[in-house]
Amino acid sequence: MAAKNNALNKPVNLSGELENVVGKGPMTRAQVTSKVWEYIKANNLQDSKDKRQINPDGKLGAVIGKDQISMFKMTAAVSKHLS
Secondary structure, three states: OOOOOOOHOOEEOOOOOHHHHOOOOEHHHHHHHHHHHHHHHOOOOOOOOOOEEEOOHHHHHHHOOOOOOHHHHHHHHHHHOOO
């Protein structure tokens, strides 16, 4: 089992743009990732033909950019909003 003090379990501060998507921080990276996915699913932002692609709406676009993005690149884009 992972140590309790690893990076995923350490609360981080969120940018205002990210808080618009996932709610008020601080929260752990794991919580941020989970809440970003909840938002994507709730707003039907996965591409219908390729579920690995995310089509951001206005709120999510402020965090990860306005263009379609791969789920693998999305994590890096979100991490720029953590401090």
